Amino acid sequence: MKNxxxxxxxxxxxxxxxxxxxxxxxxxxxxxxxxxxxxxxAEANNAILICHALSGDHxxxxxxxxxxxxxxxxxxxxxxxxxxxxxxxxxxxxNLGSCRGSTGPTSLNPETGKVFGSDFPIxxxxxxxxxxxxxxxxxxxxxxxxxxxxxxxxxxxxxxxIDYPDKLRHAVVIAAAPKLSAQNIAFNExxxxxxMTDPEFHEGRFIEAGTIPKGGLALAxxxxxxxxxxxxxxxxxxxxELRADKLKYSFEVxxxxxxxxxYQGEKFATKQNFDANTYLLMTKALDYFDPASEFDNDLSQAxxxxxxxxxxxxxxxxxxxxxxxxxxxxxxxxxxxxxxxYAEVVSEHGHDAFLLPNTHYEGVFHAYMRRIQQENRxx
Amino acid sequence: MSQIITPEFKLISDWITPGSxxxxxxxxxxxxxxxxxxxxxxxxYGMEIDPQKNIKAVMNGINVIQSNLNSGDLSEYFDPHxxxxxxxxQALQVVxxxxxLLDHMLTVGKEGIITFPNFGHWKMRAQLLLKGRMPxxxxxxxxxxxxxxxxxxTFNDFERLCEExxxxxxxxxxxxxxxxxxxxxxxxxxxxxxxxxxxxxxxN
Numbered sequence: 001m002k003n004x005x006x007x008x009x010x011x012x013x014x015x016x017x018x019x020x021x022x023x024x025x026x027x028x029x030x031x032x033x034x035x036x037x038x039x040x041x042a043e044a045n046n047a048i049l050i051c052h053a054l055s056g057d058h059x060x061x062x063x064x065x066x067x068x069x070x071x072x073x074x075x076x077x078x079x080x081x082x083x084x085x086x087x088x089x090x091x092x093x094x095n096l097g098s099c100r101g102s103t104g105p106t107s108l109n110p111e112t113g114k115v116f117g118s119d120f121p122i123x124x125x126x127x128x129x130x131x132x133x134x135x136x137x138x139x140x141x142x143x144x145x146x147x148x149x150x151x152x153x154x155x156x157x158x159x160x161x162i163d164y165p166d167k168l169r170h171a172v173v174i175a176a177a178p179k180l181s182a183q184n185i186a187f188n189e190x191x192x193x194x195x196m197t198d199p200e201f202h203e204g205r206f207i208e209a210g211t212i213p214k215g216g217l218a219l220a221x222x223x224x225x226x227x228x229x230x231x232x233x234x235x236x237x238x239x240x241e242l243r244a245d246k247l248k249y250s251f252e253v254x255x256x257x258x259x260x261x262x263y264q265g266e267k268f269a270t271k272q273n274f275d276a277n278t279y280l281l282m283t284k285a286l287d288y289f290d291p292a293s294e295f296d297n298d299l300s301q302a303x304x305x306x307x308x309x310x311x312x313x314x315x316x317x318x319x320x321x322x323x324x325x326x327x328x329x330x331x332x333x334x335x336x337x338x339x340x341x342y343a344e345v346v347s348e349h350g351h352d353a354f355l356l357p358n359t360h361y362e363g364v365f366h367a368y369m370r371r372i373q374q375e376n377r378x379x
Numbered sequence: 380m381s382q383i384i385t386p387e388f389k390l391i392s393d394w395i396t397p398g399s400x401x402x403x404x405x406x407x408x409x410x411x412x413x414x415x416x417x418x419x420x421x422x423x424y425g426m427e428i429d430p431q432k433n434i435k436a437v438m439n440g441i442n443v444i445q446s447n448l449n450s451g452d453l454s455e456y457f458d459p460h461x462x463x464x465x466x467x468x469q470a471l472q473v474v475x476x477x478x479x480l481l482d483h484m485l486t487v488g489k490e491g492i493i494t495f496p497n498f499g500h501w502k503m504r505a506q507l508l509l510k511g512r513m514p515x516x517x518x519x520x521x522x523x524x525x526x527x528x529x530x531x532x533t534f535n536d537f538e539r540l541c542e543e544x545x546x547x548x549x550x551x552x553x554x555x556x557x558x559x560x561x562x563x564x565x566x567x568x569x570x571x572x573x574x575x576x577x578x579x580x581x582x583n
Binding site: 311327330331334335337339340341342343344345346360363364367368370371 | 422424430431433434435436437438440441442443444445446455456457458
């Protein structure tokens with residue numbers, strides 16, 4: 001509990017205003033679940049929005065009553081941490097389409113009285129940003145001091161900077177890409193096929209059928225997990241270590257890495273109770289993200305009206321969103337003469353590095369947040 | 380490696396038109412850019428490979444792109460003529476291909492400002508001649524085996540490279556390690572000068 005913000009409680013914003021989605025569908029009303037840490041100052045200029053990644057949620061830091069597992073970014077948010085809750089008012093909302101409280105496939109569809117399931121419309125990064133903007137208004141924040149996110153969260157940060165250039169001063173984009181590559185989309189598709197071909201999937205209406213496509217979800221997670229790690233890190237952690245003394249020449253789990261992957265998959269599908277439809281929606285949102293597509297595939301043009309100052313961070317062993325992908329972002333920002341700093345952090349932890357402690361990463365991030373703090377309180 | 384020498388910054392600053400767009404290669408903790416922002420109202424970016432210096436540069440409010448000057452990143456990031464000046468202080472001698480970097484500098488920048496230590500200074504010559512050992516001086520305080528300087532050159536070498544590449548030396552200031560100059564250095568720069576500041580551009 002050291003340097004922790006302690007116990008936190010999620011809140012819910014109910015929005016009655018219909019949300020027109022990019023797909024053409026309309027959500028007549030919706031709930032957004034969110035958490036806040038620290039307090040909004042009198043000038044309302046110290047608010048920071050955190051955007052979460054694919055399997056993340058609004059519980060970004062601190063602990064729930066009676067639970068000893070902290071939020072997913074507890075290492076980076078709290079008193080004295082890079083995002084210092086003594087200085088900043090931190091907000092993290094749960095994306096629409098999630099299974100963690102915001103309106104999503106596990107919610108009741110008010111029109112039918114049944115759970116949405118596969119009827120929940122496709123949502124995109126832009127839809128999330130529009131809904132988060134409702135939360136901004138609700139909290140009385142004219143302009144975020146910064147919006148910060150890793151991976152899929154980083155994509156939301158870019159979308160904010162493009163869609164609402166006046167509503168944020170700083171954008172921190174970590175381990176992200178300006179759009180998915182064919183390989184990224186291919187991995188997502190295999191994950192989705194794993195879920196959709198599970199006999200327990202029932203075309204997405206598994207909640208009514210009283211089943212869970214655990215097998216498919218576990219496979220999807222195993223594949224995802226694999227892409228988040230680096231070969232070096234897996235080599236260092238598992239090598240070719242066997243579970244038993246010798247080879248069995250069977251299809252049972254023999255290598256430690258197999259056991260680890262299965263454990264991760266099963267934990268996700270059963271203990272974390274992650275909704276299969278949500279997994280499908282989130283991976284689709286990733287596939288669709290491509291802000292340059294509306295600007296003749298010119299990313300520089302996409303950022304042409306952006307005013308925010310940027311910090312972009314990538315990790316050397318991240319092959320899912322490699323440093324080269326972050327450099328595409330940096331290049332597009334530089335084309336617009338925007339204020340941008342870029343750090344390429346040496347790490348062996350692959351894509352997951354953005355969630356883990358690292359001296360350089362913490363140092364740059366902390367230094368940048370200190371800069372924002374100093375702007376807020378000129379000497 | 381790049382050292383913090385304020386007199387050098389003052390000399391560089393004298394060559395910079397106020398309000399210019401500047402790129403500082405091997406910017407360290409951003410001291411020079413901070414100085415130029417204050418005294419010449421420049422806008423721009425620094426590039427630096429060292430993580431610790433990166434952190435300090437960010438802390439100092441500098442826009443710093445972490446980058447390896449040996450990797451040809453300049454053209455990856457910037458269009459031709461993006462900057463009024465591309466500056467590189469005390470780093471030419473540590474990169475793997477100073478000749479190629481010079482090309483890149485003068486592609487993305489209209490003018491280049493470069494400073495480096497002179498291997499032709501009489502103390503260098505004397506140590507090699509009399510002791511038969513690799514020189515160690517105030518401006519080059521390293522042993523032969525731990526020096527970051529892999530491409531040391533004399534002023535004459537640098538000027539010959541510029542000549543071969545069609546690069547015009549617009550201005551040159553030759554100083555000693557305290558960044559002072561005198562008549563002797565002006566008469567025999569390659570013998571008596573310890574550090575030179577060059578302002579260069581491509582010949583049309």
